[in-house]
Amino acid sequence: MKKQICTLLGMAVLLSSCGAAQTGQASEGAELAFPQTRWDMNRQQVMEACGVTEEDTLTYSGEGRGTYFSLGDYEIFGARAEMVSFSFINLKLGESGDLLTFDEESLDGQEVLAAVYVQYPAGTDMTQVQAEMDKLYGDFSLPEITQFPMYSTLDTGTLNAQKVAESDTQKVWGTDTVAARLGEGDASFFRENWPLYQPDMTVDDWETFSGQARLVTVVGDFSEQNPSIRFDAYPMAVYRELESRQQAG
Numbered sequence: 001m002k003k004q005i006c007t008l009l010g011m012a013v014l015l016s017s018c019g020a021a022q023t024g025q026a027s028e029g030a031e032l033a034f035p036q037t038r039w040d041m042n043r044q045q046v047m048e049a050c051g052v053t054e055e056d057t058l059t060y061s062g063e064g065r066g067t068y069f070s071l072g073d074y075e076i077f078g079a080r081a082e083m084v085s086f087s088f089i090n091l092k093l094g095e096s097g098d099l100l101t102f103d104e105e106s107l108d109g110q111e112v113l114a115a116v117y118v119q120y121p122a123g124t125d126m127t128q129v130q131a132e133m134d135k136l137y138g139d140f141s142l143p144e145i146t147q148f149p150m151y152s153t154l155d156t157g158t159l160n161a162q163k164v165a166e167s168d169t170q171k172v173w174g175t176d177t178v179a180a181r182l183g184e185g186d187a188s189f190f191r192e193n194w195p196l197y198q199p200d201m202t203v204d205d206w207e208t209f210s211g212q213a214r215l216v217t218v219v220g221d222f223s224e225q226n227p228s229i230r231f232d233a234y235p236m237a238v239y240r241e242l243e244s245r246q247q248a249g
Helices: 002-012 019-023 043-050 127-140 187-196 203-212 234-248
Strands: 059-061 066-076 079-089 112-119 144-147 162-165 170-174 217-221 228-232
Touching: 043 066, 043 079, 112 234, 127 170, 127 217, 144 170, 144 217, 162 170, 187 203, 187 234
Parallel strands: none
Antiparallel strands: 059 066, 066 079, 079 112, 112 228, 144 162, 170 217, 217 228
């Protein structure tokens, strides 16, 4: 079940940028948020923030748990990207309590922004892009992060952890870890329920996962071959969904 849900996410991991993002300012109070957006925004809210409609998109999918749209030829962080895309995930279980069951009518509009991907043309001078990102996200800069992909291509049956380190052509940013965000009284609920959303995760993986997984991570590739930026907030989406379920009792 988890693999099928994560496949939907993998298909949707094309992410985008707002028209308002050209101002180069991140949303006040948002953690590593893409400019002018928040991680709790749904698809319609992000499109409105960007000042675009479905007709303005390169690609668009508005049905199911994993939805997305992308824009082309767009200036962001001081350089013109060839594509920027937004990906969303709807983690609401509905009356069925089953992630594989999705009632479009009752659950539509409850998706949240989960990732953003920006692809620049090869050879783009990324000096200004890096400077803009350092200005916006400098407080979150880290020498290394560990990411836990929301889908697995190797099908190993074990929790997949990928370390990403800073280098001459790459920078990484990250928020608090999951463990740092939780109180002692919350940990057991999250430990028991997080594996529902994370591929190949069991309760036995909790200490490793919660101690290393960050709610939001950003990887900036400033090389000439593959200049790109990847925002990943899937852990934030899971955290907020579980927090909501816990509070609802």
